[in-house]
Amino acid sequence: MDFEELIERGEDSEKWQGAKAKDELPLWVADMDFACSDAIIEALRQRVDERIYGYTNGMQEDYKQCVQAYYQRHFHWHFPIEDLFFSNGVVQGISLLLQLLSNEGDGVLIQTPVYHPFRRQIEANRRCCVTSSLIHHEDGRYEMNFADLEEKMSRSTVAGMILCSPHNPVGRVWKIEELQRVCAIAKRYHKWIISDEIHCDIIKEGYVHHPLETIAPEYKEEIITCVAPTKTFNIAGAECSHIILHKEEYKKRWKAFVIDQLCISAPNCFALSASKAAHANSDEWRAQMNQKIDENERYVRAFLQKELPEAVLSPREGTYLLWVDLSAYEKDPERLQQRMRKHARLHFNEGIMFGEEGACFERINIACPASILKEACHRLAVELKKERV
DSSP states (O other): OOSSOOOOOOTTOTTTTTTTTTTOEEOOSSOOSSOOOHHHHHHHHHHHHHOOOOOOOOSOHHHHHHHHHHHHHHHOOOOOGGGEEEESOHHHHHHHHHHHHOOTTOEEEEOSSOOTHHHHHHHHTTOEEEEOOOEEOTTSOEEOOHHHHHHHHTSTTEEEEEEESSOTTTOOOOOHHHHHHHHHHHHHHTOEEEEEOTTTTOBOTTOOOOOHHHHOGGGGGGEEEEEOSHHHHTOGGGOOEEEEOOOHHHHHHHIIIIIIISOOOSOOHHHHHHHHHHHHHOHHHHHHHHHHHHHHHHHHHHHHHHHOTTOEEOOOOBSSEEEEEOTTTOOOHHHHHHIIIIISOEEOEEGGGGOGGGTTEEEEEOOSOHHHHHHHHHHHHHHHTSOOO
């Protein structure tokens, strides 16, 4: 499989829109510059060749069994197919869940720096965002602050938490012991956990992702898991995600509000074809993609050690995103953004958007051909070696 092919993407690509005109390299939003698996491409060709794109039967038993089998195969995780529900995207799913699981004014906890739509959707739904900062070590490692987490989860005003697992942007793949402690705290104070596991397939060699509900099966009714083929298989534009709900009351609320009232129930015909092919016939592509991400990370790490030795690259255990502290080269986050966009012509995600803890960090998407990554690293070093007045 060719992960070095340079593919021309259209101007309706969110990632690349306007980039070519500015001679800018976009390594920001989390989609890949890799072609999808042959199985996905062929499934979509077959769908196109039907020449009629009418209603589908959506989330039927065979589709759910296909998704179920995938998670059983890769994670030894089995859930009943009747507990699997559809959402266009994980962020949409989280927003819907916030409405079902909490009331206006309730607190919802997140562990910052973290994926910025968590805060956005909490506040958009008129809930209060409660933050528990991860502990940041000098070598770039992060761990949970369990004392702070427990103190905040114990508050009567906090309804539950959103867990990012693997964690975006810091790249942690949480250990079993860490996940057990999170579940124990939630159980002690009777709080639900929305576990965003969209990056669960993109794991560095030597690490293992553990679906949260498999760590605490006795508490799984209060654990709602969000997964999707979209991040792993680069089909985000197809809009297809899954929500796993076990508690009968939560399933009843989802059916009444999301399915009956909002009419959100099944993927469109193209998403259906792509998702089936991803879950059933793209394992080898998945394996080679992970090898390519590991290879790209090794390149960036070696480059930074040689050319920008004061940059602190957090150890990556999962995701295809790197989290880099550049404060040794620029201490003003606004100025850093200007230097990246205007001078280096690089579009990263500015760390500050993930929380104040991310000031002067950059989140870098390394899911791209080596030629793009090498040019981006070169531009970064040239800019940061300059003394800007």
